[in-house]
Amino acid sequence: MTIKEIAKKALNHFKSKGYIFTPSEYEEVFCKIAKQYGVIIDDCNKIAKYLSKLDSKYQAIAKNYNIKNLDELLVFLINYINRENTSKEKESIEQLFLYVKRALDVIAILPIVKSKKIALKHLDFIKPYMEKEEYEKLRQEWIDFLDTFDASIVRRGAAYAGIKSEDALEVIDALIKRIEEGPDLSHLIDAIIYTLTPSYAPFMDDDIAMLKKQLQEDPTIILTKAFADDLRILTNKRIKLDKDELKQKLKDLDQIAERISIKIVRMLQKTAGSSKEIKIIADEIRNWRHEGQDFESIKEKLLTIAVSIDKELDEFSEEMKREDNEIERLKEKIKYLEKKVKKLSKEVKTDFLTNIANKKAIMEELKRQESSFKRYGTNYSVVFFDIDHFKNINDTYGHDAGDVILKSLGLLFKRYARDVDMIGRFGGEEFVAILPNTNIDGACKFAEKLRKIVEKTKFMYKNTRINVTVSGGVASRNETNSMDETLKLADERLYKAKRSGRNRIVCS
Numbered sequence: 001m002t003i004k005e006i007a008k009k010a011l012n013h014f015k016s017k018g019y020i021f022t023p024s025e026y027e028e029v030f031c032k033i034a035k036q037y038g039v040i041i042d043d044c045n046k047i048a049k050y051l052s053k054l055d056s057k058y059q060a061i062a063k064n065y066n067i068k069n070l071d072e073l074l075v076f077l078i079n080y081i082n083r084e085n086t087s088k089e090k091e092s093i094e095q096l097f098l099y100v101k102r103a104l105d106v107i108a109i110l111p112i113v114k115s116k117k118i119a120l121k122h123l124d125f126i127k128p129y130m131e132k133e134e135y136e137k138l139r140q141e142w143i144d145f146l147d148t149f150d151a152s153i154v155r156r157g158a159a160y161a162g163i164k165s166e167d168a169l170e171v172i173d174a175l176i177k178r179i180e181e182g183p184d185l186s187h188l189i190d191a192i193i194y195t196l197t198p199s200y201a202p203f204m205d206d207d208i209a210m211l212k213k214q215l216q217e218d219p220t221i222i223l224t225k226a227f228a229d230d231l232r233i234l235t236n237k238r239i240k241l242d243k244d245e246l247k248q249k250l251k252d253l254d255q256i257a258e259r260i261s262i263k264i265v266r267m268l269q270k271t272a273g274s275s276k277e278i279k280i281i282a283d284e285i286r287n288w289r290h291e292g293q294d295f296e297s298i299k300e301k302l303l304t305i306a307v308s309i310d311k312e313l314d315e316f317s318e319e320m321k322r323e324d325n326e327i328e329r330l331k332e333k334i335k336y337l338e339k340k341v342k343k344l345s346k347e348v349k350t351d352f353l354t355n356i357a358n359k360k361a362i363m364e365e366l367k368r369q370e371s372s373f374k375r376y377g378t379n380y381s382v383v384f385f386d387i388d389h390f391k392n393i394n395d396t397y398g399h400d401a402g403d404v405i406l407k408s409l410g411l412l413f414k415r416y417a418r419d420v421d422m423i424g425r426f427g428g429e430e431f432v433a434i435l436p437n438t439n440i441d442g443a444c445k446f447a448e449k450l451r452k453i454v455e456k457t458k459f460m461y462k463n464t465r466i467n468v469t470v471s472g473g474v475a476s477r478n479e480t481n482s483m484d485e486t487l488k489l490a491d492e493r494l495y496k497a498k499r500s501g502r503n504r505i506v507c508s
Contacts, residue, residue: 001037009033024069047073056396100126114145132391133495136428143427147359188222189215192231198238198245207234353403354410357424365422365434370483372436380436381443381476382486384494385413385450387429388469388502401461402429405468408459416450440476444507447472451505469503 010030014021021029031044042049050073051062058080067073104126107119118141126138154168161174193212198204211234214221221227349361357365369380387393387405394402406429413423413431423433433450435443451470459466473493480486493506500506 001039003034003039003041006030006034006037006039024071028069046070056392060396097126114149118142118145133498137495140427189219192222196231196234196238198242204234204238204241207237351410351425354407354425356410356414357422359424359426362422362424362426362432362434366483366487369434369436370477373477378437379439379476379478380434381438381440381474382490383433383435383443383447384426384473384490385431385433385447385470386472386494386498388471388498390429393466393468397461397464397466401466404461405459405466408457409454409468409470412453412457413450416453438476440474440479440507443474443476444505447474447505447507451503455503471497471502472505473497474505474507 007030010026010033013029013033014026027043031041034041034044047067047069051059051067054062061080062076065072065076067076101123104119104123107115108123110116122138122141151166154166154171157171157175158165161171161178163170163174165171165174189212192215193208196204196208196211211230349358349364350356351358366382369378372378373380387409390402390405393405406425409431410425413433417423417433418435420436421433423431426432433446435446438446451472454468454470457468459468471494473490473496475486475490475493477483477486480489493508497504497506
């Protein structure tokens with residue numbers, strides 16, 4: 001049907017009703033008839049065309065209003081423009097920017113070298129209305145700083161200073177005060193003398209007396225190297241004297257112990273007659289004599305043991321049975337704990353959302369590849385992937401949809417990676433692939449293959465298809481001088497891919 005015929009039908013519509021129409025009423029009827037006959041006219045699609053140029057947020061709102069003509073579109077826009085308070089928003093952004101600068105000023109004077117360097121660099125670099133990628137890069141530096149920062153040193157310092165505080169300045173003041181006051185070493189003097197006194201050989205009285213006098217006159221000599229050397233010499237002397245004395249005194253005792261040992265072994269090899277064997281052992285010990293009286297108490301103790309062995313054998317047998325049961329129970333428990341430890345070990349290096357490697361696991365693998373490169377010259381490549389317009393996905397469909405996309409991408413990357421490759425979530429919507437024994441050409445082919453697979457994959461959330469693409473940057477170790485430079489080069493190429501239009505891989 002021609003436009004002329006459509007116009008004629010529209011006129012007949014109003015003529016049959018005897019109705020005097022306005023231009024906008026005529027346009028509505030004209031477009032309705034054209035649509036009915038499948039005739040596409042640009043003027044009839046002006047509303048849809050204008051709506052498509054709005055921000056995604058306003059497009060989503062406009063769907064609920066069923067806007068049919070320009071008047072309704074203008075009313076809709078006027079209502080939402082009047083709601084916006086741009087001056088207040090601008091003032092809020094400026095205040096937030098000033099707040100960030102002041103916070104960086106404060107961080108820059110804190111006595112932590114790494115955070116101070118980051119703060120000073122960001123003060124020179126940060127500016128209002130920065131690009132999202134620039135903000136993300138600055139934010140990542142703080143994330144990296146927090147990942148490596150260990151505040152436990154403050155607690156250790158507080159414990160050493162003898163105070164309870166997590167304030168670094170209070171801890172430093174307490175430590176300085178402790179150093180200025182100097183340690184009280186007088187309580188160590190008696191302890192040192194006690195450790196040097198021989199247990200058996202009373203032949204060091206003169207040496208110990210001289211050392212004690214020196215310590216009482218000046219306890220701070222405990223902190224000198226000369227005192228440490230003297231203490232080592234005296235300790236060795238005490239140990240030698242005690243060993244020699246004990247060696248002499250324990251000769252006879254060793255003979256008794258050897259006899260008892262032989263008899264007990266023979267007895268345990270039999271199934272009966274244990275009581276008779278024990279009596280023989282007791283008689284031998286009673287008939288044994290020694291000139292030194294120092295061992296009488298030891299002999300009596302050995303006799304008591306010999307008499308008790310017979311009774312203890314029965315108890316020992318029952319105890320063994322109980323211990324066998326306990327050992328079996330412990331074996332089962334050990335198996336359970338081993339499984340649990342294995343699972344926990346995997347979770348420590350696994351991203352909780354995507355169930356693939358996390359940043360810690362990625363950095364450990366990079367270090368292993370770097371070691372192999374330095375030792376054997378085995379090259380490796382790194383690929384940075386980043387989801388395009390991920391913020392728009394979260395804003396349009398919600399963060400739950402964003403999580404579904406991240407999890408699905410993790411499964412997709414893992415499915416198409418080689419067994420020797422590692423691919424993990426580096427943070428946010430960024431993924432990293434480590435490709436061992438792979439040059440730049442092979443890595444680029446791998447990255448391009450994954451890019452095409454992502455582009456063709458149907459990502460669904462609540463019966464809604466979400467189009468997803470990724471950008472990537474590739475770098476090979478033999479292009480750079482270090483592992484860090486390789487990571488940086490891949491990251492720079494990723495941002496180059498984003499600036500070049502996204503949904504592409506940059507390899508040079």
